[in-house]
Amino acid sequence: MKPATLSEAEMDAISDWSESSQQLVRELLGKYPDKRSAVMPLLYVSMIENGYVTAEGMKSVAVLTGLTGAQVQSVASFYSMYKREELGKYLVSVCTSISCFLLGADDVLAAIEDETGVPDGETGHDGTFTVEHVECNGACGGAPVVLVNYEMVEGVTAEKARELVKWLRDGGPDVVGTEEMQQLFGGAKSFDWAVREPEGAVLPVPAFAPYGSARGVK
Amino acid sequence: MKILTERMEAHRTDSHTIERYEATGGYSALRKGFEIGPEAVTAEVKASNIRGRGGANFPAGVKWGFLAPARPAYLVINADESEPGTFKDRQLLERDPHQLVEGVVLSSYALGVNHAFIYIRGEYPKPARRVQHAVDEAYAKGYLGKDILGSGFDLDVTVHLGGGAYICGEESALLNSLEGRRGEPRIKPPFPAVEGLYSKPTIVNNVETISNVPWIVSNGGIAYASIGPDTSAGTRLISLSGHINKPGNYEIVMGMTWRDLIYDIGGGIPGGRELKAWIPGGSSAPWFVPAEHLDTPATIDDVNDLGSMMGSGAVIVMDETTDVVAAAHRIVRFYSHESCGQCTPCREGTTWLERIFNRLLNGQGRMADIDLLIDVSDGISPGLTWPPAMTTICPLGPSATAPVVSIMKYFRDEVEARVVSGIPVALEAADG
Numbered sequence: 264m265k266p267a268t269l270s271e272a273e274m275d276a277i278s279d280w281s282e283s284s285q286q287l288v289r290e291l292l293g294k295y296p297d298k299r300s301a302v303m304p305l306l307y308v309s310m311i312e313n314g315y316v317t318a319e320g321m322k323s324v325a326v327l328t329g330l331t332g333a334q335v336q337s338v339a340s341f342y343s344m345y346k347r348e349e350l351g352k353y354l355v356s357v358c359t360s361i362s363c364f365l366l367g368a369d370d371v372l373a374a375i376e377d378e379t380g381v382p383d384g385e386t387g388h389d390g391t392f393t394v395e396h397v398e399c400n401g402a403c404g405g406a407p408v409v410l411v412n413y414e415m416v417e418g419v420t421a422e423k424a425r426e427l428v429k430w431l432r433d434g435g436p437d438v439v440g441t442e443e444m445q446q447l448f449g450g451a452k453s454f455d456w457a458v459r460e461p462e463g464a465v466l467p468v469p470a471f472a473p474y475g476s477a478r479g480v481k
Numbered sequence: 482m483k484i485l486t487e488r489m490e491a492h493r494t495d496s497h498t499i500e501r502y503e504a505t506g507g508y509s510a511l512r513k514g515f516e517i518g519p520e521a522v523t524a525e526v527k528a529s530n531i532r533g534r535g536g537a538n539f540p541a542g543v544k545w546g547f548l549a550p551a552r553p554a555y556l557v558i559n560a561d562e563s564e565p566g567t568f569k570d571r572q573l574l575e576r577d578p579h580q581l582v583e584g585v586v587l588s589s590y591a592l593g594v595n596h597a598f599i600y601i602r603g604e605y606p607k608p609a610r611r612v613q614h615a616v617d618e619a620y621a622k623g624y625l626g627k628d629i630l631g632s633g634f635d636l637d638v639t640v641h642l643g644g645g646a647y648i649c650g651e652e653s654a655l656l657n658s659l660e661g662r663r664g665e666p667r668i669k670p671p672f673p674a675v676e677g678l679y680s681k682p683t684i685v686n687n688v689e690t691i692s693n694v695p696w697i698v699s700n701g702g703i704a705y706a707s708i709g710p711d712t713s714a715g716t717r718l719i720s721l722s723g724h725i726n727k728p729g730n731y732e733i734v735m736g737m738t739w740r741d742l743i744y745d746i747g748g749g750i751p752g753g754r755e756l757k758a759w760i761p762g763g764s765s766a767p768w769f770v771p772a773e774h775l776d777t778p779a780t781i782d783d784v785n786d787l788g789s790m791m792g793s794g795a796v797i798v799m800d801e802t803t804d805v806v807a808a809a810h811r812i813v814r815f816y817s818h819e820s821c822g823q824c825t826p827c828r829e830g831t832t833w834l835e836r837i838f839n840r841l842l843n844g845q846g847r848m849a850d851i852d853l854l855i856d857v858s859d860g861i862s863p864g865l866t867w868p869p870a871m872t873t874i875c876p877l878g879p880s881a882t883a884p885v886v887s888i889m890k891y892f893r894d895e896v897e898a899r900v901v902s903g904i905p906v907a908l909e910a911a912d913g
Contacts, residue, residue, distance in 0.1 A: 341821075361566065404720060454576075470606045477606075
């Protein structure tokens with residue numbers, strides 16, 4: 264699959280994006296038979312550029328995909344992971360669906376709200392944390408589960424959740440990786456993870472190399 | 482008998498690498514497939530009788546048979562695993578991604594597809610990283626790309642991340658999402674096999690289903706069909722969660738009883754507590770209770786006959802301490818949040834169910850709320866029958882009625898007591 268060639272107007276729309284993001288845009292557009300399909304990946308790239316899904320970001324994605332801004336917004340507003348407000352450095356998501364609920368997820372959420380001082384669905388004033396409850400994250404065998412920038416920690420207790428918050432606040436790691444957090448704050452897992460993963464997340468966008476959001480963990 | 486999890490159990494630390502995959506027979510099924518030809522690969526999958534593992538349990542070979550002749554056609558792997566209780570595909574994606582990739586190449590070859598997509602839920606970045614890495618390795622080794630292994634067959638694979646929406650597990654919603662649209666299910670017909678991605682013929686299959694294809698091609702469809710009961714052929718991954726001693730994914734041959742599954746495989750209930758109820762196939766399934774169902778077989782047809790479903794293979798166990806009103810509320814809230822909003826009965830119905838449950842949980846319930854819950858449920862799925870009657874484009878709305886019907890059927894006294902006292906029966910019992 265060959266990277267797409269961008270027109271002048273398309274380049275103009277992302278002239279303030281980093282060169283690496285501009286290259287990702289070409290590659291992502293080349294991965295689909297129809298450029299409209301790149302809307303979701305490009306929204307993630309726009310979040311990396313702007314921190315969240317901004318009006319300008321949506322306009323850029325619209326130009327790149329041949330859509331109107333309203334069409335892009337209709338997509339961005341449908342999915343829960345395209346955040347349209349400024350986020351904290353760490354998005355802490357607590358699953359409170361049935362299996363996690365049965366094993367104490369509400370206590371974990373309460374502990375995180377208390378320790379961060381940020382209520383469910385909000386971002387703290389200092390910009391460190393955004394806290395949210397989320398629906399099932401596919402970690403029911405290791406319930407309750409907490410995600411930090413979509414990196415998973417399974418088998419979390421209320422007490423461990425407080426320690427996780429302190430570790431993020433005091434240490435302020437630039438990259439969060441699922442294994443390190445699991446080792447420090449996790450418990451039972453859904454299955455044997457077996458080996459460490461070399462990459463983690465730098466911001467509240469799923470860490471995935473083709474979207475430019477993955478970084479090596481130490 | 483292990484098919485899907487054999488490699489990851491035998492080779493714990495490197496089952497996800499191409500080196501280990503090749504060293505344990507990986508990509509030999511692909512060579513065999515190219516020798517026997519696409520029609521023969523299709524014939525093996527049909528002969529295997531494998532039923533889709535995403536939740537609908539529809540025979541995969543039959544689905545393939547619906548693919549219209551127009552080209553291009555597409556294969557889309559549904560890795561949007563989101564049914565509460567389900568975490569099996571995550572393990573397959575992380576621990577044995579090449580098994581899926583080989584299945585994708587074989588299936589695409591059989592179907593005459595030159596571009597396949599793997600749609601992974603957005604909250605699964607680690608599985609996506611593993612799959613993308615496997616895809617990159619497969620390209621580098623000539624298992625993907627142009628003229629694969631000198632066969633003349635070309636295939637590209639795109640790994641796509643979702644944006645956080647349960648509804649995209651519904652195949653036509655997934656296709657809309659992949660087209661860069663809101664994940665709203667389409668009215669059917671036309672079915673995706675006729676008009677799917679970009680209005681072209683498209684097959685959508687689950688991760689686990691396609692991960693079985695290399696074994697089926699290597700060993701023959703008949704060998705697969707001979708495993709387990711006739712209409713529940715093969716092994717399948719069961720995800721055990723909730724109040725159970727040994728939660729996890731288990732690859733089983735279908736046909737054992739629920740007692741075997743919960744007490745032998747799952748190690749029973751923590752603290753020796755009593756089993757109160759379980760959900761046999763993901764949160765959309767009506768509940769089972771020990772008095773009626775513990776010694777019945779866990780097969781697709783037996784569970785259907787008893788008014789529920791094996792669904793995605795997710796078993797959620799609830800012990801005697803469970804507040805069933807709160808548990809049902811939690812499931813209803815999920816559907817209320819995940820309703821795409823297209824169909825009024827689902828959008829409004831799930832919202833009102835959640836509100837009425839909120840009232841019950843807050844100690845403000847009224848006796849009339851019990852009939853109201855049933856009435857609203859009946860408005861979403863008239864008659865509250867099994868399988869559910871539909872007033873909606875997709876089954877999400879009717880799924881929200883499953884916990885309501887279940888608690889009214891088995892635990893109505895607890896719901897009524899909740900209205901009267903405002904506190905959970907389970908809590909009263911715990912406090913003596």
